[in-house]
Amino acid sequence: MKKLLTHSFLLRLGLACAFLANSLTAFLSPDDFKDAVSGSFVLKIIPVSAAAFVTFIGISDGIVAILLVLGKKVSWVALYASLWIVGVILVTGVMTFDALEHVAFLSLAVAIAMHLGDE
DSSP states (O other), rough: OOOOSOHHHHHHHHHHHHHHHHHHHHOOHHHHHHHHHTTHHHHSOOOSSSSHHHHHHHHHHHHHHHHHHHSHHHHHHHHHHHHHHHHHHHHOOOHHHHHHHHHHHHHHHHHHHHHOOOO
């Protein structure tokens, strides 16, 4: 019988919870994200409205959370998550407390991408 509570599952679950929280925030309180992306360089590069980009954030983060929990394509999902978190750090500001918090999630994502394959 396969052991459910492995260290890899717990790491994936922790990162998935962070992505799920952001996904739910994007759908339930989108103004939080709209404020963040409206003043950033993102909307100057990507020709979409802030509302559309926030919807994309919600969908993307939800899919990442689901795939991490299910253990599907873990290394690839964690690589995508790592790149996404780097983007978040650039948008929120590198020298902020938010960036410091995001580095914790970035470390989890990189560790998962480097050491955990599909189980």
